[in-house]
Amino acid sequence: xxxxxxxxxxxxxxxxxxxxxxxxxxxxxxxxxxxxxxxxxxxxxxxxxxxxxxxxxxxxxxxxxxxxxxxxxxxxxxxxxxxxxxxxxxxxxxxxxxxxxxxxxxxxxxxxxxxxxxxxxxxxxxx
Ligand code: HEM
Numbered sequence: 001x002x003x004x005x006x007x008x009x010x011x012x013x014x015x016x017x018x019x020x021x022x023x024x025x026x027x028x029x030x031x032x033x034x035x036x037x038x039x040x041x042x043x044x045x046x047x048x049x050x051x052x053x054x055x056x057x058x059x060x061x062x063x064x065x066x067x068x069x070x071x072x073x074x075x076x077x078x079x080x081x082x083x084x085x086x087x088x089x090x091x092x093x094x095x096x097x098x099x100x101x102x103x104x105x106x107x108x109x110x111x112x113x114x115x116x117x118x119x120x121x122x123x124x125x126x127x
Contacts, residue, residue, distance in 0.1 A: 005058030010106050013054060020050040022099050026092030033088050036079050073121060082124045090118050 007016075024046055027033050037045055051063035052070060063070065079085075097111050 006106070006109065007054060007057040007059035010057070010100070010102055010110070013050075013059065015100060015102075016050050016054045016057075016059070017046075019096050019100060020046050020053070022096035023049070023092050026095055027089075030088055030092065032084060033092075036085075072117075073123070076121050076123060080124045081122050083122065083126045086118050086122050090115060093118070 024042065027037060028042070048063070048067065051066070055061050055063040093114050094111070097107060097114070100107070102110065
């Protein structure tokens with residue numbers, strides 16, 4: 001129905017958890033990205049990204065209850081994110097998005113947002 005949130009339309013929490021689980025399966029095998037992530041707190045990292053995306057798309061506001069205002073660019077300042085890091089992040093996210101097998105229109109909306117967000121997170125010139 002028209003008024004349904006995107007969060008509900010794609011299947012709610014379970015879908016976002018699957019997306020992020022699959023994304024991190026790619027990240028842990030990525031020699032460029034994995035060193036940036038907290039190996040000792042992979043479950044925590046999965047939780048933070050899942051909760052953020054759920055909140056962004058109209059689900060529960062648990063992310064901000066726990067973490068406050070997202071301020072994502074600021075939170076990424078500790079990490080050097082150039083074009084290569086952005087593209088690697090997007091490659092794993094693309095695999096993850098496709099794995100959901102969403103209806104085309106929903107898939108496109110999710111993917112377009114992720115591409116835009118990833119481009120906005122770049123904070124370093126390419127070497
Ligand atoms: C956290 C890298 C893009 C959302 C992180 C962390 C790293 C990272 C290393 C720390 C993991 C943790 O402890 O939670 C990157 C890289 C990106 C990227 C290399 C490439 C462009 C994005 C995008 C989004 C996003 C596009 C949103 C759509 C988040 C969130 C957190 C996070 C919500 C947890 C923030 C917190 O509450 O502390 N990211 N990220 N990231 N990232 Fe990214």
